[in-house]
Amino acid sequence: MEKKNNNASEKRTLLLSVLMSSPGPIVVGLGLIVGKSSTQLSDFVRRSAELVGIIAAYITYLIANSGGRTDEEKKSRVEKISNIIVGLMMLTGGSIMLALSFISENSETGNVIPGLSIAILGVIANTLFWIKYSRLNRATPNAIIAVQARLYRAKSLVDICVSSALLSVALFPGTRLSSLLDTAGSAIVASYLVWCGIKTVFEAVKRKGET
Numbered sequence: 001m002e003k004k005n006n007n008a009s010e011k012r013t014l015l016l017s018v019l020m021s022s023p024g025p026i027v028v029g030l031g032l033i034v035g036k037s038s039t040q041l042s043d044f045v046r047r048s049a050e051l052v053g054i055i056a057a058y059i060t061y062l063i064a065n066s067g068g069r070t071d072e073e074k075k076s077r078v079e080k081i082s083n084i085i086v087g088l089m090m091l092t093g094g095s096i097m098l099a100l101s102f103i104s105e106n107s108e109t110g111n112v113i114p115g116l117s118i119a120i121l122g123v124i125a126n127t128l129f130w131i132k133y134s135r136l137n138r139a140t141p142n143a144i145i146a147v148q149a150r151l152y153r154a155k156s157l158v159d160i161c162v163s164s165a166l167l168s169v170a171l172f173p174g175t176r177l178s179s180l181l182d183t184a185g186s187a188i189v190a191s192y193l194v195w196c197g198i199k200t201v202f203e204a205v206k207r208k209g210e211t
Helices: 002-021 023-034 038-064 072-103 113-139 143-171 176-210
Strands: none
Touching (some): 002 038, 002 113, 023 038, 023 113, 038 072, 038 113, 038 143, 038 176, 113 143, 143 176
16 A cells, blocks of 8 residues: 555656656747847756656656556667757757856857746756655665666755856856856856766667667
């Protein structure tokens, strides 16, 4: 009975993660219309990639915990393919944004308030999800939930970096300091994407070789 309740809680939490993560790329993307911050652009790519990963995790969880008998080999194959696709996308997106963060010479960042608002809300929401997923995994160890706990821990830390960079741009627009911090913020987000992409693909390929 307790395991069933935990499964229901895990499913609700994953679904809530999808719903709460969905507006992020849209708001930050719309913010790019009025703001041209390198950090904001990188954050848009990062949030879009993470959203795909969260959706993939939710779908994989539903398959792995569906009622009735399910082909274990098929479940494992779906999870591996999903992880490889998401990992490659994050790696590609991060590499592009890392290059753009150093190539871009645009000093006019415009209005970064939409991106800053999402980043600050992200720090709060992602920290709460990190705590929730950690508690769920301690109660009933689950590989998918454990990965989500690590993901949201990283998301919280990155959103702190993004918030700091965009706040400096908002407070000191057009200055050398804000430009340097904006580039640094963009590089941090891009590096995070690259690291997560490499780690995800490596783990997926490694598991594929073990089966």
